[in-house]
Amino acid sequence: NHIDPPYRIYAGQRLLTGKSGVAREASETSPAAVSPPVKPFQAPVATMPLRSAANSAAPASPPTVSAALPATATPPESPSSSVSAVHDGSAADDNHAVEAWRWPLSGRIARDFQEGGNKGIDIAAREGDAVAVAAGGKVVYSGQGLIGYGNLIIVKHNDKYLSAYGNNSRLLVKEGDEVAAGQVVAEVGQINNREPVLHFEIRQAGKPVNPLDYLPKR
Template sequence: MNYRSSQHQAASAPRSRVHQDLGRLVLLLLLTVMALPSLVGCNTSAIYGDSAYNPPVYWGRHVVERGETLYSIAWRYGRDYRELGDANNIAPPYRIYPGQVIRLDLRGSRPAGSPNVASSPQPPRKAAKPRPAPKPQPAPKVTRKPDTSVDVSRQTQTVSNINWRWPHVGTVIAKYSTSGKVNKGIDIAGNSGDPVKAAADGSVVYAGNGLLGYGNLIIINHNEHYLSAYAHNRRILVKEGQEVKQGQTIAELGSTGTDGDKLHFEIRRNGNPVDPLPYLPGR
Protein backbone atom coordinates (compact mmCIF):
# COMPACT_ATOMS: atom_id res chain seq x y z
CA MET A 1 0.00 0.00 0.00
CA ASN A 2 1.46 3.34 -1.02
CA TYR A 3 1.40 6.53 1.06
CA ARG A 4 -1.39 8.21 -0.95
CA SER A 5 -3.73 5.18 -0.70
CA SER A 6 -3.28 4.83 3.06
CA GLN A 7 -3.87 8.55 3.49
CA HIS A 8 -7.12 8.29 1.51
CA GLN A 9 -8.37 5.36 3.65
CA ALA A 10 -7.48 7.19 6.88
CA ALA A 11 -9.45 10.24 5.75
CA SER A 12 -12.48 8.21 4.60
CA ALA A 13 -12.81 6.27 7.89
CA PRO A 14 -13.86 9.29 10.00
CA ARG A 15 -16.23 10.41 7.23
CA SER A 16 -17.82 6.95 7.21
CA ARG A 17 -18.39 7.06 10.96
CA VAL A 18 -19.90 10.55 10.65
CA HIS A 19 -22.25 9.33 7.95
CA GLN A 20 -23.30 6.40 10.15
CA ASP A 21 -23.94 8.70 13.12
CA LEU A 22 -25.97 11.08 10.94
CA GLY A 23 -27.96 8.15 9.62
CA ARG A 24 -28.79 6.98 13.14
CA LEU A 25 -29.84 10.51 14.12
CA VAL A 26 -32.14 10.85 11.10
CA LEU A 27 -33.69 7.45 11.85
CA LEU A 28 -34.27 8.45 15.49
CA LEU A 29 -35.94 11.70 14.41
CA LEU A 30 -38.17 9.84 11.94
CA LEU A 31 -39.25 7.35 14.61
CA THR A 32 -40.01 10.20 17.03
CA VAL A 33 -42.15 12.01 14.44
CA MET A 34 -43.99 8.79 13.62
CA ALA A 35 -44.74 8.26 17.32
CA LEU A 36 -46.12 11.75 17.90
CA PRO A 37 -49.71 11.02 16.72
CA SER A 38 -50.00 8.26 19.31
CA LEU A 39 -48.72 10.50 22.11
CA VAL A 40 -50.48 13.80 21.52
CA GLY A 41 -53.63 14.18 23.55
CA CYS A 42 -53.16 11.01 25.57
CA ASN A 43 -54.13 11.50 29.20
CA THR A 44 -51.93 9.84 31.82
CA SER A 45 -51.69 9.93 35.59
CA ALA A 46 -49.84 13.25 35.23
CA ILE A 47 -53.25 14.84 34.68
CA TYR A 48 -53.86 14.58 38.43
CA GLY A 49 -50.94 16.97 39.02
CA ASP A 50 -52.62 19.60 36.88
CA SER A 51 -54.16 22.32 39.03
CA ALA A 52 -56.91 22.71 36.42
CA TYR A 53 -57.95 19.05 36.64
CA ASN A 54 -61.50 19.04 37.90
CA PRO A 55 -63.72 16.62 35.98
CA PRO A 56 -65.63 16.39 33.73
CA VAL A 57 -62.86 16.12 31.14
CA TYR A 58 -63.58 16.68 27.44
CA TRP A 59 -60.09 16.64 25.93
CA GLY A 60 -57.51 14.03 25.00
CA ARG A 61 -58.04 10.32 25.09
CA HIS A 62 -57.52 7.33 27.38
CA VAL A 63 -55.81 4.05 26.50
CA VAL A 64 -57.50 1.18 28.34
CA GLU A 65 -55.31 -0.77 30.76
CA ARG A 66 -55.90 -4.26 32.09
CA GLY A 67 -58.52 -4.32 34.86
CA GLU A 68 -60.28 -1.11 33.81
CA THR A 69 -63.97 -0.93 32.93
CA LEU A 70 -65.89 1.75 31.09
CA TYR A 71 -67.50 2.60 34.43
CA SER A 72 -64.14 3.22 36.13
CA ILE A 73 -62.86 5.29 33.18
CA ALA A 74 -66.03 7.39 33.15
CA TRP A 75 -65.69 7.80 36.93
CA ARG A 76 -62.08 8.96 36.58
CA TYR A 77 -62.97 11.67 34.08
CA GLY A 78 -66.31 12.71 35.58
CA ARG A 79 -68.38 11.43 32.65
CA ASP A 80 -71.63 9.48 32.45
CA TYR A 81 -70.72 5.94 31.39
CA ARG A 82 -73.62 5.80 28.91
CA GLU A 83 -72.64 9.11 27.30
CA LEU A 84 -68.96 8.12 27.09
CA GLY A 85 -69.91 4.74 25.62
CA ASP A 86 -72.14 6.38 23.03
CA ALA A 87 -69.35 8.80 22.08
CA ASN A 88 -67.06 5.84 21.38
CA ASN A 89 -69.65 3.51 19.78
CA ILE A 90 -69.52 1.13 22.75
CA ALA A 91 -72.92 -0.43 23.37
CA PRO A 92 -74.20 -2.24 26.49
CA PRO A 93 -72.85 -4.26 28.24
CA TYR A 94 -69.95 -1.85 27.63
CA ARG A 95 -67.15 -4.36 27.18
CA ILE A 96 -63.70 -2.87 26.54
CA TYR A 97 -60.23 -4.38 26.15
CA PRO A 98 -56.62 -3.41 27.01
CA GLY A 99 -55.09 -1.12 24.41
CA GLN A 100 -58.45 0.22 23.23
CA VAL A 101 -58.50 4.01 22.79
CA ILE A 102 -61.35 5.89 24.47
CA ARG A 103 -61.85 9.33 22.91
CA LEU A 104 -62.54 11.97 25.56
CA ASP A 105 -62.74 14.88 23.12
CA LEU A 106 -66.07 13.58 21.80
CA ARG A 107 -69.47 13.74 23.48
CA GLY A 108 -72.20 11.19 23.10
CA SER A 109 -75.96 11.58 23.08
CA ARG A 110 -77.49 13.07 26.19
CA PRO A 111 -78.97 10.45 28.55
CA ALA A 112 -82.48 11.19 29.77
CA GLY A 113 -82.50 13.36 32.88
CA SER A 114 -78.88 14.47 32.51
CA PRO A 115 -78.90 18.21 31.78
CA ASN A 116 -75.13 18.56 32.16
CA VAL A 117 -74.19 16.36 29.18
CA ALA A 118 -74.29 17.95 25.74
CA SER A 119 -74.47 16.18 22.39
CA SER A 120 -72.18 18.44 20.35
CA PRO A 121 -68.44 17.75 20.14
CA GLN A 122 -66.15 19.85 22.31
CA PRO A 123 -62.83 21.22 21.00
CA PRO A 124 -59.65 19.89 22.62
CA ARG A 125 -58.38 21.68 25.68
CA LYS A 126 -56.11 24.61 24.75
CA ALA A 127 -54.86 25.91 28.07
CA ALA A 128 -54.97 24.98 31.71
CA LYS A 129 -57.68 27.12 33.24
CA PRO A 130 -59.37 26.47 36.58
CA ARG A 131 -62.92 25.25 36.12
CA PRO A 132 -65.69 27.12 37.91
CA ALA A 133 -67.36 25.28 40.75
CA PRO A 134 -70.17 23.03 39.45
CA LYS A 135 -73.71 24.24 39.91
CA PRO A 136 -75.40 22.80 42.98
CA GLN A 137 -77.63 19.82 42.27
CA PRO A 138 -81.30 20.06 43.26
CA ALA A 139 -82.19 18.30 46.51
CA PRO A 140 -83.26 14.70 45.86
CA LYS A 141 -86.86 13.74 46.52
CA VAL A 142 -87.32 11.65 49.65
CA THR A 143 -90.22 9.26 49.13
CA ARG A 144 -89.89 7.34 52.40
CA LYS A 145 -88.20 8.60 55.56
CA PRO A 146 -86.25 6.23 57.83
CA ASP A 147 -87.80 4.25 60.64
CA THR A 148 -86.19 5.77 63.75
CA SER A 149 -87.33 2.87 65.93
CA VAL A 150 -84.32 0.81 64.74
CA ASP A 151 -80.64 1.64 65.28
CA VAL A 152 -78.76 3.80 62.79
CA SER A 153 -76.83 0.86 61.34
CA ARG A 154 -80.09 -0.64 60.01
CA GLN A 155 -82.04 2.49 59.14
CA THR A 156 -82.91 3.03 55.48
CA GLN A 157 -84.38 5.89 53.47
CA THR A 158 -85.93 5.83 50.02
CA VAL A 159 -84.63 8.62 47.76
CA SER A 160 -85.03 8.81 43.98
CA ASN A 161 -86.64 5.34 44.00
CA ILE A 162 -83.60 3.75 45.68
CA ASN A 163 -83.55 2.47 49.25
CA TRP A 164 -80.32 3.79 50.85
CA ARG A 165 -78.49 3.04 54.10
CA TRP A 166 -75.19 4.06 55.65
CA PRO A 167 -72.22 2.06 54.29
CA HIS A 168 -70.52 2.45 57.69
CA VAL A 169 -71.76 3.90 60.99
CA GLY A 170 -68.56 5.81 61.86
CA THR A 171 -68.36 9.57 62.31
CA VAL A 172 -68.34 11.74 59.19
CA ILE A 173 -64.93 13.43 59.29
CA ALA A 174 -65.08 15.24 55.92
CA LYS A 175 -68.21 16.39 54.10
CA TYR A 176 -69.00 16.88 50.44
CA SER A 177 -67.55 20.13 49.09
CA THR A 178 -67.33 21.77 45.65
CA SER A 179 -65.15 24.70 46.72
CA GLY A 180 -61.92 25.12 48.66
CA LYS A 181 -60.68 21.61 49.36
CA VAL A 182 -62.92 19.74 46.93
CA ASN A 183 -64.43 16.50 48.21
CA LYS A 184 -66.68 14.61 45.82
CA GLY A 185 -68.17 12.51 48.62
CA ILE A 186 -67.90 12.06 52.36
CA ASP A 187 -65.19 10.50 54.51
CA ILE A 188 -66.28 8.23 57.36
CA ALA A 189 -63.97 7.31 60.24
CA GLY A 190 -63.43 3.68 61.16
CA ASN A 191 -60.95 1.02 62.16
CA SER A 192 -58.99 -1.19 59.82
CA GLY A 193 -61.02 -4.30 59.05
CA ASP A 194 -64.44 -2.79 59.87
CA PRO A 195 -67.17 -4.07 57.52
CA VAL A 196 -68.10 -1.82 54.61
CA LYS A 197 -71.72 -2.35 53.53
CA ALA A 198 -73.45 -1.80 50.20
CA ALA A 199 -75.55 1.36 50.54
CA ALA A 200 -78.23 -0.02 48.19
CA ASP A 201 -79.01 -2.99 45.94
CA GLY A 202 -77.02 -3.07 42.73
CA SER A 203 -74.36 -4.64 40.55
CA VAL A 204 -70.60 -4.34 41.04
CA VAL A 205 -69.20 -2.65 37.92
CA TYR A 206 -65.66 -2.07 39.19
CA ALA A 207 -63.50 -3.68 41.87
CA GLY A 208 -59.83 -2.79 41.79
CA ASN A 209 -57.13 -0.24 42.54
CA GLY A 210 -56.56 1.44 39.17
CA LEU A 211 -57.92 4.89 40.06
CA LEU A 212 -55.25 7.12 41.56
CA GLY A 213 -56.20 8.45 44.99
CA TYR A 214 -58.95 5.90 45.67
CA GLY A 215 -56.92 2.86 46.70
CA ASN A 216 -58.92 -0.36 46.64
CA LEU A 217 -62.19 0.82 45.14
CA ILE A 218 -65.64 -0.65 44.54
CA ILE A 219 -68.21 0.98 42.23
CA ILE A 220 -71.82 -0.24 42.32
CA ASN A 221 -74.42 0.52 39.66
CA HIS A 222 -77.89 0.94 41.21
CA ASN A 223 -79.91 1.95 38.16
CA GLU A 224 -79.46 3.89 34.92
CA HIS A 225 -78.88 7.13 36.84
CA TYR A 226 -77.06 6.27 40.09
CA LEU A 227 -73.68 4.80 41.01
CA SER A 228 -72.01 4.63 44.41
CA ALA A 229 -68.34 4.17 45.29
CA TYR A 230 -66.45 2.84 48.31
CA ALA A 231 -62.73 3.75 48.47
CA HIS A 232 -59.56 3.03 50.53
CA ASN A 233 -60.64 -0.52 51.42
CA ARG A 234 -58.15 -2.87 53.03
CA ARG A 235 -59.71 -5.82 51.26
CA ILE A 236 -62.34 -6.16 48.53
CA LEU A 237 -64.84 -8.99 49.07
CA VAL A 238 -66.87 -8.81 45.85
CA LYS A 239 -66.17 -9.23 42.14
CA GLU A 240 -67.17 -7.31 39.04
CA GLY A 241 -70.53 -8.44 37.72
CA GLN A 242 -71.71 -9.64 41.13
CA GLU A 243 -75.17 -8.62 42.32
CA VAL A 244 -75.19 -7.26 45.87
CA LYS A 245 -77.94 -6.47 48.37
CA GLN A 246 -78.27 -3.43 50.58
CA GLY A 247 -76.39 -4.01 53.83
CA GLN A 248 -74.23 -6.79 52.38
CA THR A 249 -70.58 -6.61 53.46
CA ILE A 250 -68.59 -5.82 50.32
CA ALA A 251 -65.19 -4.84 51.76
CA GLU A 252 -63.03 -4.31 54.82
CA LEU A 253 -62.32 -0.69 55.73
CA GLY A 254 -58.70 0.37 55.30
CA SER A 255 -56.23 3.07 54.33
CA THR A 256 -55.15 2.20 50.77
CA GLY A 257 -54.53 5.32 48.70
CA THR A 258 -54.76 7.63 51.73
CA ASP A 259 -53.05 8.49 55.01
CA GLY A 260 -55.34 6.84 57.55
CA ASP A 261 -58.15 4.35 58.10
CA LYS A 262 -61.42 5.68 56.67
CA LEU A 263 -64.13 5.00 54.12
CA HIS A 264 -64.53 7.50 51.29
CA PHE A 265 -68.09 7.20 49.97
CA GLU A 266 -69.50 8.83 46.84
CA ILE A 267 -72.81 8.89 44.99
CA ARG A 268 -72.94 10.02 41.37
CA ARG A 269 -76.04 10.88 39.38
CA ASN A 270 -75.57 10.67 35.61
CA GLY A 271 -71.82 10.87 36.17
CA ASN A 272 -72.01 13.97 38.37
CA PRO A 273 -70.96 13.82 42.06
CA VAL A 274 -73.77 14.68 44.49
CA ASP A 275 -73.78 15.19 48.24
CA PRO A 276 -74.46 11.73 49.74
CA LEU A 277 -75.91 13.05 53.02
CA PRO A 278 -79.43 13.89 51.68
CA TYR A 279 -79.66 10.31 50.39
CA LEU A 280 -78.68 8.66 53.68
CA PRO A 281 -80.88 8.42 56.80
CA GLY A 282 -80.42 11.36 59.18
CA ARG A 283 -78.54 10.78 62.41
Protein backbone atom coordinates in the same frame (compact mmCIF):
# COMPACT_ATOMS: atom_id res chain seq x y z
CA ASN B 1 62.55 34.83 -26.41
CA HIS B 2 64.97 37.15 -28.26
CA ILE B 3 64.50 35.39 -31.64
CA ASP B 4 65.83 37.47 -34.53
CA PRO B 5 64.16 37.68 -37.88
CA PRO B 6 63.19 35.64 -39.75
CA TYR B 7 62.17 34.10 -36.37
CA ARG B 8 63.06 30.50 -36.99
CA ILE B 9 62.66 27.96 -34.29
CA TYR B 10 63.98 24.44 -34.14
CA ALA B 11 62.84 21.16 -32.74
CA GLY B 12 63.67 20.91 -29.07
CA GLN B 13 64.08 24.66 -28.68
CA ARG B 14 62.55 25.93 -25.38
CA LEU B 15 60.30 28.89 -25.61
CA LEU B 16 58.90 31.05 -22.80
CA THR B 17 55.40 32.26 -22.80
CA GLY B 18 53.99 35.03 -20.60
CA LYS B 19 50.85 34.21 -18.59
CA SER B 20 50.01 37.84 -18.21
CA GLY B 21 49.95 38.36 -21.94
CA VAL B 22 47.87 35.32 -22.61
CA ALA B 23 45.49 36.21 -19.85
CA ARG B 24 45.25 39.78 -21.11
CA GLU B 25 44.63 38.68 -24.69
CA ALA B 26 42.05 36.16 -23.62
CA SER B 27 40.21 38.72 -21.49
CA GLU B 28 40.17 41.20 -24.37
CA THR B 29 39.11 38.80 -27.11
CA SER B 30 37.03 36.07 -25.42
CA PRO B 31 33.37 36.87 -24.76
CA ALA B 32 32.13 36.54 -21.19
CA ALA B 33 30.72 33.13 -20.46
CA VAL B 34 26.94 33.29 -20.15
CA SER B 35 25.20 30.71 -17.97
CA PRO B 36 22.35 28.97 -19.74
CA PRO B 37 18.91 30.07 -18.48
CA VAL B 38 17.50 27.90 -15.74
CA LYS B 39 14.02 26.68 -16.39
CA PRO B 40 11.67 27.11 -13.38
CA PHE B 41 10.69 23.87 -11.74
CA GLN B 42 7.17 22.83 -12.53
CA ALA B 43 5.56 20.11 -10.48
CA PRO B 44 3.79 17.46 -12.49
CA VAL B 45 0.02 17.97 -12.60
CA ALA B 46 -2.19 14.92 -12.43
CA THR B 47 -4.77 15.02 -15.15
CA MET B 48 -8.30 13.82 -14.56
CA PRO B 49 -10.33 12.26 -17.32
CA LEU B 50 -13.17 14.43 -18.53
CA ARG B 51 -16.61 13.33 -17.36
CA SER B 52 -19.60 13.20 -19.56
CA ALA B 53 -22.45 15.67 -19.09
CA ALA B 54 -24.45 13.01 -17.31
CA ASN B 55 -21.63 12.41 -14.86
CA SER B 56 -20.84 16.11 -14.36
CA ALA B 57 -23.95 16.67 -12.26
CA ALA B 58 -23.60 17.56 -8.60
CA PRO B 59 -22.13 14.66 -6.62
CA ALA B 60 -24.73 12.42 -5.12
CA SER B 61 -25.37 12.77 -1.40
CA PRO B 62 -23.70 10.10 0.69
CA PRO B 63 -26.03 7.17 1.33
CA THR B 64 -28.13 7.60 4.43
CA VAL B 65 -27.82 4.77 6.89
CA SER B 66 -31.15 4.50 8.66
CA ALA B 67 -30.89 2.74 11.97
CA ALA B 68 -33.87 0.53 12.65
CA LEU B 69 -35.79 2.05 15.52
CA PRO B 70 -37.33 -0.31 18.03
CA ALA B 71 -41.07 -0.49 17.80
CA THR B 72 -42.66 1.89 20.25
CA ALA B 73 -44.68 0.03 22.80
CA THR B 74 -48.21 1.24 23.14
CA PRO B 75 -48.47 2.89 26.54
CA PRO B 76 -51.06 1.40 28.84
CA GLU B 77 -54.29 3.30 29.18
CA SER B 78 -54.32 5.67 32.10
CA PRO B 79 -57.07 4.88 34.59
CA SER B 80 -59.93 7.31 34.53
CA SER B 81 -59.96 9.73 37.42
CA SER B 82 -63.75 9.88 37.27
CA VAL B 83 -65.89 7.33 39.05
CA SER B 84 -68.76 8.10 36.67
CA ALA B 85 -66.64 6.97 33.72
CA VAL B 86 -66.72 3.37 35.01
CA HIS B 87 -69.86 1.48 34.03
CA ASP B 88 -70.88 -1.44 31.85
CA GLY B 89 -73.54 0.38 29.82
CA SER B 90 -76.43 -1.72 31.14
CA ALA B 91 -79.06 -0.88 33.70
CA ALA B 92 -79.21 -2.80 36.95
CA ASP B 93 -82.39 -4.86 37.48
CA ASP B 94 -84.44 -3.19 34.71
CA ASN B 95 -83.58 0.29 35.92
CA HIS B 96 -85.40 -0.04 39.24
CA ALA B 97 -85.54 3.03 41.44
CA VAL B 98 -83.43 3.31 44.59
CA GLU B 99 -86.17 3.20 47.21
CA ALA B 100 -83.91 3.74 50.20
CA TRP B 101 -80.25 4.33 50.86
CA ARG B 102 -78.42 3.02 53.91
CA TRP B 103 -75.16 3.93 55.56
CA PRO B 104 -72.25 1.75 54.40
CA LEU B 105 -70.90 1.73 57.98
CA SER B 106 -71.40 3.55 61.25
CA GLY B 107 -68.91 6.25 62.12
CA ARG B 108 -68.48 9.98 62.39
CA ILE B 109 -67.98 12.19 59.33
CA ALA B 110 -64.25 12.85 59.11
CA ARG B 111 -64.55 15.00 55.99
CA ASP B 112 -67.63 16.56 54.39
CA PHE B 113 -68.68 16.77 50.76
CA GLN B 114 -67.37 19.89 48.98
CA GLU B 115 -68.36 21.24 45.57
CA GLY B 116 -65.20 21.24 43.48
CA GLY B 117 -63.29 19.54 46.29
CA ASN B 118 -64.13 16.32 48.11
CA LYS B 119 -66.56 14.48 45.82
CA GLY B 120 -68.07 12.45 48.63
CA ILE B 121 -67.78 12.01 52.38
CA ASP B 122 -65.09 10.32 54.45
CA ILE B 123 -66.47 8.16 57.27
CA ALA B 124 -64.10 7.43 60.16
CA ALA B 125 -63.67 3.73 60.97
CA ARG B 126 -61.24 1.15 62.23
CA GLU B 127 -59.00 -0.73 59.87
CA GLY B 128 -60.76 -3.92 58.77
CA ASP B 129 -64.32 -2.67 59.51
CA ALA B 130 -66.93 -4.16 57.16
CA VAL B 131 -68.22 -1.97 54.32
CA ALA B 132 -71.83 -2.62 53.31
CA VAL B 133 -73.31 -1.57 49.96
CA ALA B 134 -75.72 1.38 50.32
CA ALA B 135 -78.31 -0.02 47.87
CA GLY B 136 -78.77 -3.06 45.68
CA GLY B 137 -77.18 -3.17 42.22
CA LYS B 138 -74.38 -4.57 40.10
CA VAL B 139 -70.64 -4.26 40.70
CA VAL B 140 -69.17 -2.50 37.68
CA TYR B 141 -65.68 -1.91 39.07
CA SER B 142 -63.48 -3.67 41.61
CA GLY B 143 -59.82 -2.72 41.68
CA GLN B 144 -57.27 0.00 42.33
CA GLY B 145 -56.84 1.62 38.91
CA LEU B 146 -58.39 4.99 39.74
CA ILE B 147 -55.84 7.40 41.19
CA GLY B 148 -56.66 8.67 44.67
CA TYR B 149 -59.25 6.02 45.53
CA GLY B 150 -57.06 3.13 46.65
CA ASN B 151 -58.91 -0.20 46.51
CA LEU B 152 -62.26 0.83 45.07
CA ILE B 153 -65.67 -0.70 44.44
CA ILE B 154 -68.30 0.94 42.24
CA VAL B 155 -71.90 -0.29 42.22
CA LYS B 156 -74.38 0.68 39.52
CA HIS B 157 -77.91 0.90 40.92
CA ASN B 158 -79.71 2.00 37.74
CA ASP B 159 -79.14 4.30 34.77
CA LYS B 160 -79.22 7.29 37.10
CA TYR B 161 -77.23 6.34 40.21
CA LEU B 162 -73.82 4.93 41.07
CA SER B 163 -72.19 4.58 44.48
CA ALA B 164 -68.46 4.28 45.17
CA TYR B 165 -66.51 2.87 48.13
CA GLY B 166 -62.80 3.76 48.32
CA ASN B 167 -59.76 3.38 50.61
CA ASN B 168 -60.36 -0.30 51.31
CA SER B 169 -57.84 -2.88 52.47
CA ARG B 170 -59.74 -5.82 50.92
CA LEU B 171 -62.29 -6.15 48.15
CA LEU B 172 -64.79 -8.98 48.64
CA VAL B 173 -66.70 -8.82 45.35
CA LYS B 174 -65.71 -8.77 41.70
CA GLU B 175 -67.00 -7.01 38.62
CA GLY B 176 -70.32 -8.38 37.40
CA ASP B 177 -71.50 -9.52 40.83
CA GLU B 178 -75.07 -8.64 41.81
CA VAL B 179 -75.21 -7.26 45.35
CA ALA B 180 -78.08 -6.58 47.74
CA ALA B 181 -78.46 -3.56 50.01
CA GLY B 182 -76.45 -4.11 53.20
CA GLN B 183 -74.22 -6.80 51.70
CA VAL B 184 -70.58 -6.58 52.85
CA VAL B 185 -68.40 -5.83 49.84
CA ALA B 186 -65.08 -4.65 51.33
CA GLU B 187 -63.04 -3.91 54.46
CA VAL B 188 -61.78 -0.47 55.46
CA GLY B 189 -58.09 0.22 54.94
CA GLN B 190 -55.51 2.71 56.14
CA ILE B 191 -53.67 4.92 53.63
CA ASN B 192 -50.32 6.66 54.26
CA ASN B 193 -50.55 6.01 58.03
CA ARG B 194 -53.53 8.32 58.30
CA GLU B 195 -56.76 7.67 60.16
CA PRO B 196 -58.66 4.80 58.53
CA VAL B 197 -61.68 6.15 56.66
CA LEU B 198 -64.13 4.95 54.05
CA HIS B 199 -64.48 7.32 51.12
CA PHE B 200 -68.12 7.13 49.99
CA GLU B 201 -69.66 8.78 46.94
CA ILE B 202 -73.05 8.90 45.25
CA ARG B 203 -73.21 9.94 41.59
CA GLN B 204 -76.42 11.13 39.94
CA ALA B 205 -76.26 11.10 36.13
CA GLY B 206 -72.48 11.09 36.44
CA LYS B 207 -72.33 14.12 38.72
CA PRO B 208 -71.16 13.83 42.35
CA VAL B 209 -73.86 14.76 44.85
CA ASN B 210 -73.78 15.14 48.62
CA PRO B 211 -74.46 11.68 50.11
CA LEU B 212 -75.94 13.29 53.22
CA ASP B 213 -78.88 14.42 51.08
CA TYR B 214 -79.71 10.75 50.38
CA LEU B 215 -78.65 8.82 53.48
CA PRO B 216 -81.08 8.56 56.42
CA LYS B 217 -80.60 11.12 59.17
CA ARG B 218 -78.94 9.91 62.32
